[in-house]
Amino acid sequence: MEKKSQKLEADLRSSGKKHAERIQELQRHQQQAFQSFQDLEERISAVAARVVHLGEQLEGVNTPREHAADAQRLMGYFSEFLSGNINSDVLTNPHRINETADVVRKLHLIAQELPDSNFQEVKLSILNQYKKVEKELLNKFRSAGENNDIEQMQLTAETLSRYQNYQLCVDAYVEEALRQIDVDESIFEQITSLIDGKSSQISKVFNSPEQVLGKLIQSCYDNRLGEFIHHKLDPLKRKNLELYLSECQKLYEKTSALSAALSKHRPGSDSTFTKKLQRSVFDDFISSYLTDEEMFLKKRSKELLDRYYERQGHEKRGLGSEMASKVGSIFGSDNRKVEILISEELAASVLQETHSAFRRCGALSPSNLIAENGLKIFNILLEFLIKQHVQYAIDFGLTQAPSAEPKTEPDMSMFLLVQEANTVWHLFEKQFNDDLLPLTAQSPIHAEAVQARKSMKDAMETSMDSALEKTITSAIGYAKNILKSEQKRNDFLSDELASQATPACRTAVEYLHKVISSMKKHLDGENIDLILIALGGKFYTLIYEHLQAFQFSSMGGMLAICDIKEYRTAAKSLNSVLVDSKFDTLHALCNLLIAVPENLRQVCTGDQLANLDKNVLHNFVKLRTDYKANNLQRLFT
Template sequence: MSRLNARLEEATASFKQLDIKINEISGKIIHLGEQLERKNAPRENLQNARKLILEFSKFLGAGGGTFSNVSINSQAEETSLLEKASSIRTLSALCLELPDDERFLGAKQRITVASQNLENLLVKRFRYNFSIGNWEMMRCIAEVLACTKSHAVCADVFIDEMLKTLPSDLKDLSSLPDTLSEAENVIVKIFNRPETIVFHLIQSLFARNLKSHFQNNVKADMPSDVFLVNLSREYCNMQRLAFQLIDRLQLLSDEGQLFKLLNGLAADFLKDYESRELTWLKNHLLNHQAAFYLSQNHSKRNIHASGLNELRRDLQARLHIGNDRDMASEKVLLSQEVAINMLDDVRQSAKRCMILSQPSERALFGQRLYDLLSRFLVTDHLDYGITLALQSINSSDPKIAEPSLTFFTAVNEGTSLFNFFEKAVNEFIGPLFNGSPSHLQECASRRQLLQRQIEAKFSSGLERCLSLCLARVQAILSSEQKKTDYKGDSCGLNGNAITGLPSASLACRHVCTFVQRVIQETRKYLDGQNRVNFLNEFGTRFHRLLVDHFYGYSFSDSGGFVAMQDVTAYRDTAKEFDLPMIDYLFDVLLKLMNLMLIKPQNVRQVWQDYIRSGIPRELLSNFIQLRADYKSAKLQSEVRRYVER
């Protein structure tokens, strides 16, 4: 083992010595190579200079040198052309160092001509190689011509040939992003500064192909409907194409320039867009109105009624004089179809505005859309229809016939139309006000003002309807309720055939039928707070009217049974109001009418019970005095004591 270890150590030492010698020899070889290179470099430079001088000398003579011969030989090999182009580029640099005297002027001119001819030939070769897809040779040519004006010509040739590959009719722009993405990859392979070439390609695409496509589809002399639809569609397609190019092209860094190209494409049409859009919308809104009124055989008129006109209508109602115009006004001239058509037109205009208008112009455009919609839908249609419905409320005398409740339909339709209006403002016009709080606030204020005006007319009309309904109830009671109904004469009572008990009076039955109809109409056409307020007010005033009505009668024992039947029928009808307060009022009225039936000796106990239930003393006193036996039963002094306690 010791012997082997000794031999291993000897071998290791030998390897180290050998490695040192190899390194020394390698260093000497490198040094020798550098010395040889320093010796050969001047020789090569001298040789290149000699070749350059020889070539230059050929241009000094009248023959012109080899470049002129090459330039006219269009079949020369491209490799040879590239070599000659490299040489002549060096000669051109040499010419810049030489003085412009007679010795060299002719040679300089010949070199310039030869250089230009050679560049032209290379450009032709560049175009030819594009047709066969030889990207490598195109790269070599572009590299040789990099410092010459012909390099820009090569770029123009590439762009021109690239655009020729596109279809002449660009109906479908969806394939352009893929085509231009492939072109970008080719540009990267050929040119040293591909970003500039890509942008020039896009610029030429917009200026030539897309501009021609745009102008073929959008023409100023088109009808407004066609013009606006085509302009919006084509601009939207171009905008979509721009976003796709931004997403697909890696070298397209300036997005703003791309959208400038897009705006420049449609600039001639966009300058008249707003006026044509507003004119189109105004005409359409007007046509929707005119078509509706024509279908209703109605001619719009001035509806700002004066006091004299109001007096005339009241006199006509009292004298039962009607006219065709009053009969026509019974129809509610409000149409959801008209509103929907108007909203659809506004939606189209707002959508086109979002596409075609500049962000800084949208708020003002939205304000004008709001003005048109509020004018034609709210003022000229909704407000006009509500006003006509208001004027028709007093067209009949409630003493002769039941009042028309068509105003309920007007309220229902009007509420729906105003909801449509608010929806259009919020969904279609509202987005145009983004970034302009002042326009948004002004729009909201004007909308609230319109709403208050419409609601005021609703309230006025419902109040008139309520008054007419109560007048009709009063007329029925006045004409059909007889004193004998509550006198108790056996011959005058309408008895129930089964029970033999008195039934409700004829006047009561007619009143209940009418009130039930009013409640049904209210629930059918009114909703929300309008329904609640109307039913509450109608129920309260109906109760007050009945109380005042009963104050005009004296009740016998048997007549009290009829009155109880009447009040029970009224209470059952009042339950249809579905309002706790109205139920309470009629429950109290039933208790008060019960005072007509109790025996005189029980009046005190019933009085005390009613007082504890919360019925006012004065009201109890008033009803007890309606008993036919109030004086004969000596209740008067007794009641006076109850009241004074």
């Protein structure tokens, strides 16, 4: 085994040695091959340099030769013009018009350098030929366009691009394209279709496609679209301002959609190109937009108001203090129904007009004037709807307010008047938020609008508060008249035990419920809570003062307590803790009318009466018929 192992190791060493020698030999061959490749690359580079040098030498020789040949040919053609005998095929063959154009253009450039004194005639001849060729090229371009021969159009346009009146080629193309547009209601779709279709064609035909496409779009706006818009709007502006404004907005919005659709072409990389064209087309109308809008809106608002008052048979009049007193003397009858001159239908009509006006303002006003114009429209709305209609109706209603102490049941229509005024104001505020706010929110002008709204709201609320106060005062005055006329002097002097409230009390409570029902029907929100509290306070004062006018026997005191329970129950429908507390105290005071003399001091120090002024307690005790007989004054001295 050991011998076999040694033999294998010897064989392995022998193989390793042979392998290493083979690798070394391959490395030598690789180095030789790499060196051969480098030598070959250097030789190729040298040959290439010689070829380039030779080519430059040949070109240096050939170019002057070609220039000389061209010059020789041009001199030959020039000689023909000089002699007046033009017979070369290149100058007379109509099928070689592009070659003719190149030759004539070069001769024209040469002729311009020659003095007029010796070459006037030949220069004129070449110029005439120049114009003739140019005209033939334009005709050929038009013909190719009619046949939709793109290749011929491109070749002709390329030739004409080196001529002075190349722009005529562009004009001819645009003119031919515009013939495809009919000036009718479908013009917007036609323009979109035309530009989309011609865009790729222009890219193939002209060297400066963006300029040509811009020229075509501009011509569509300035000529066809401008013609259509003026044709639609000019007659309307003279005859019907409402239709004119509506149609102007409609056309402007359609044009805006067209501009957005065409903006993808962006001629000259100007994304606002079509917007500028749009402003140019509408400039005559937009420059006078606000004047037209104000004129229409004022006229329409006045017409709506006049029509409403005419239907009502009402003649508006100034409501200064002198006029108000005169009107009040005419309408001051307590049982006359207050005339309500607020119309939700009228308000909706006026608001619809201003809604349309705000929309037009956003579309037709220059961007830097949108907020300012929006404020002007808002002021018109404020003037006609709020000042001349709502505020006027409230002020007129105040002149009809019932007296403070009516003898007959007063009209409660003031509550309806306030409800109608609030309804219209809510509609007004909704339009303020929905239509005006988006126009002015980002402008300092918004603060002016908010302040104008606040000032008007404050003035209205002051007038409505006055109307409500007068109505409540009149209602309490009538309740006072009920109690005064129906409450008998000896009602509370009876010795019989009472089982129910007095008739006067029941009548007054019935009327109070009627008033409260009317208030809840027509008022809501914070208004109803505050007004009910005010009514409750006045009603409490009325009952308190009413009781002070009577003398009470013991059984009469019980009857008074029955009345107070009725009053207190009625007052609870006002949902006021303060009013309830007052009537609870009044109920406790009435206990002073029925308590036996020896218990009066204890009653006066009870929970509900302990904090009352001693004079209040004393005044109530004075109402007892036994006040002097039992010397009750001693309890308060």
